[in-house]
Amino acid sequence: MKKVIVSISILFLAVLGMQCSPPDDDVYWNNVEVDIKDAIKVENKVSYVVGDTLFFELNFSRYLPEEGYSSLLDLYETSGVDEFSYNFEVRKYSAFSDDYVGVNIDEQYIIAEKGMISYYSQPAAILNNDTDMYESRIGVILIEEGDYQLDFDYMYISSVYNTDKPTVGINHTITKNNPLFLNFTVSK
Numbered sequence: 001m002k003k004v005i006v007s008i009s010i011l012f013l014a015v016l017g018m019q020c021s022p023p024d025d026d027v028y029w030n031n032v033e034v035d036i037k038d039a040i041k042v043e044n045k046v047s048y049v050v051g052d053t054l055f056f057e058l059n060f061s062r063y064l065p066e067e068g069y070s071s072l073l074d075l076y077e078t079s080g081v082d083e084f085s086y087n088f089e090v091r092k093y094s095a096f097s098d099d100y101v102g103v104n105i106d107e108q109y110i111i112a113e114k115g116m117i118s119y120y121s122q123p124a125a126i127l128n129n130d131t132d133m134y135e136s137r138i139g140v141i142l143i144e145e146g147d148y149q150l151d152f153d154y155m156y157i158s159s160v161y162n163t164d165k166p167t168v169g170i171n172h173t174i175t176k177n178n179p180l181f182l183n184f185t186v187s188k
Helices: 002-020 075-079
Strands: 031-037 040-042 047-049 053-061 083-085 089-094 099-103 110-114 123-128 133-141 146-151 156-159 167-173 181-187
Antiparallel strands (some): 110 133, 146 181
């Protein structure tokens, strides 16, 4: 009897495992990685007044080189989406820690002149079919005085999830000409 129960348990777990795994690993676990450089443009102001808006832009082509291939990768055809989300961080100087610390920004203080703001106040670049560019122009309304940094050091750009296509991730590199951090002051 014990052997029958063990056999039935093993059979049940095997069937359960087959039901939980995706039917086609290529569709569900396929990621494509590409690289871009200096796609971020930031206003180059060092001082603002409370109520001002700091703007930055992310623009990149629909067609990007892919390592190991001679033809350009069509981001839209590959991912099936016209939206790529990305991240940024605003950090405020804290005398208590003698360092810059991350600040959570309420979504009401983030605006999109191009692109959009998606989940959790995350900006997204939207495909402009007229120019074949993914574009966003995001503004952060500055409501508190202090010393700040706009940080793009860990920025990663990713296609919005699509069950039918691979996810495309874009590694963004900033050269010496464009700083990873923009230091600025907000006063009254």
